[in-house]
Amino acid sequence: MFACLFTHPLDLAKVRLQTAKTPGDGLVSLAFKIVKNEGILAAYAGLSASMLRQATYSTARFGVYEQLKEFISSKSQGTPSTIELLGASMVAGAVGGLVGNPADVVNIRMQNDNSLPKAERRNYKHAIDGVYRISRTEGITALFRGLSPNLVRGVLMTASQVVSYDVAKHLLVDNLGMDPKTKTTHFSASLIAGLVATTVCSPADVLKTRIMNSSSTGDSAFAVLKTALSTEGPGFMFRGWTPAFIRLGPHTILTFIALEELRRLRLGM
Template identity: 65%
Template sequence: MLYRIISQEGFFKIYSGLTASLLRQATYSTTRFGIYEALKDYYIKHSHNQHPGTLVLLPMSMISGAMGGLVGNPADVVNIRMQNDSTLPIQQRRNYKNAFDGLYRVYKSEGLKSLFRGISPNLVRGVLMTASQVVTYDIAKGLLIDQVHMDPAKKSTHFSASLIAGLVATTVCSPADVVKTRIMNSKGSGQGAWTILQNAIKHEGVGFMFRGWLPAFIRLGPHTIVTFLVLEQLRNFRLGM
């Protein structure tokens, strides 16, 4: 697919929707990571427990993920449409100039409600992503330090823990990702997440929920690794954390 896009449409087509993707990260990721770290710090400060367990971290991550999904939904709608635009017939293409043009045009032509199309699966995805990503990272890092005796300050420890987190997050979030993408890329068919899920399982089988797992991991794996390596450096230099 990567080869076909570059050879048939040009190199820069693999960056379709970049502005919307950046806007999504600037809203979705900063919200979920910020709230999660704030909740965790608050708990540690008031409980005097430096190593909260899974039962404590899980609800924190779920709240953070849901808030991130809500804040990032408009940018996510535009992002998915811009990335999929070239697959549509020419007369049906939206041709958004950038993320802000996309937000404005969706609002103007389809209404505010359309910016929150797919909000249900996106909230579910936000919860699943944050819970599987940050909790898995914290648990994996703890196990690598305690059981494998890796240095908690070294980047190799952070890299290993984030790679595990990326694998888990990709697998857990794949079903919600597939359904969310189909809803957001639709032209308002009126079908909800549950109807789309039922129809897809009926016509394509359960395996449809993991369609695109490899490209999802190729995206989410490096993304997770870079995110946590940067977060650890921010924590190390005490920049906002």
């Protein structure tokens, strides 16, 4: 949630780019358009939903991963292997994707709302209002729209982000002699993790965003993928990669620096 406060405007720009039917605007030009046409506060549209998403999705995946990593370490009496870390991260990512799906649906809709015609806007007051109105008007199942690609993305994100961070950190310490407790090491390892995670997760992230933004209950992941491939080509899977990395890079750095501080202070870690 701490990281989200700084990166939310970039996340909003990423969602707008991913839901656009035709490519055109870049990150900078889109950001200027949002502020010019909708006001500077529009850069933080849907912040409550984004914070709720982090409080559910990120808390679950990081918490489960750390617990599984500790369990594996206690069983093997040593540092877990990369394969073991991947297995733990995949389980943690799936749990996070499931727990955070309702907040993710509201988050994407609130971020994309101002780009819709006025007659089509949902106008959720805040995240809880969004969850309530979706449940009431579309049914509880609507809160789990896009669950399949979200689970895939959760698995890919957690596996590529936390495992690449742990592996990069060990490589930096063992091969370059960096101090495992310094901010420089944490920054370098988390920057590598952000780059890996953005590239691995982009296709599932774009697909998830489009399904969740849709109001049609008949839009399966395969149907959305097939339509997008036929009308836009395979390049659509990496739509918004640059703003995704610009957002995920700082987000990953801030997240892991915060986690390392929690470890240092022995607060929950």
